[in-house]
Amino acid sequence: MPQLVNSACAICLQRIASDFDAGFCRTCGLPVHSACRTPAAEPIAEGACRECGAAIGSRRAIRERLNAVEDDERRAREQDRLRADAPTEAEVRTRRQDAHADVITGVVAIIGSLLFTVLAFAVNQSMVILATGAIAFGLFRIVRGLKRE
Numbered sequence: 001m002p003q004l005v006n007s008a009c010a011i012c013l014q015r016i017a018s019d020f021d022a023g024f025c026r027t028c029g030l031p032v033h034s035a036c037r038t039p040a041a042e043p044i045a046e047g048a049c050r051e052c053g054a055a056i057g058s059r060r061a062i063r064e065r066l067n068a069v070e071d072d073e074r075r076a077r078e079q080d081r082l083r084a085d086a087p088t089e090a091e092v093r094t095r096r097q098d099a100h101a102d103v104i105t106g107v108v109a110i111i112g113s114l115l116f117t118v119l120a121f122a123v124n125q126s127m128v129i130l131a132t133g134a135i136a137f138g139l140f141r142i143v144r145g146l147k148r149e
C-alpha cells in the first residue's frame, strides 16, 4: 500500500498531512482528503472517479504537483542548510572585534617603537635605534586586522 501521508490529494492537489482526514479512494485508488470527495448528491464531472470525483485522467498533473512539492521541500532544506552555514551575528561581531584588536595592537606597537626611537635619540644623539622588529610586527597585525574586517 502506498504511503498516504505526504502524498498529494487527487482532488485539491494539496499535501495530505495526516491519515485521519484522508484516505485512498476504494474505486480509483487515489489518495483524497475526506473533505475533498465530491458529495454523493453532486454530479460527477466527465472522466472523474464516480466515487470521489478525482480527475483520474490527470495522473500526470498529480505527479507534476508532487514533484513541485518535493522541489519546494528540497529548496526549503537547502535554505535551512545555507542559514546554518552562515555565520551568526555574534560570530560576525566577534570576528570584527578581533580584527579591530589586531589593528589597534599593530598601531600601538608601531607608535611604541617610534616613541622608543625618539626617546633613545633624545637621550643620546649618537644613538638611532629603529625597532624594525616591532614595526614589522605592528604592520603585520594592521594588515591582518584590515584583511579580516
Ligand SMILES: [Zn+2]
Pocket (backbone or CB within 6 Å): 009, 010, 011, 012, 013, 014, 032, 033, 036
Ligand atoms: Zn484535498
Ligand SMILES: [Zn+2]
Pocket (backbone or CB within 6 Å): 025, 026, 027, 028, 029, 030, 049, 050, 051, 052, 053, 054
Ligand atoms: Zn476515486
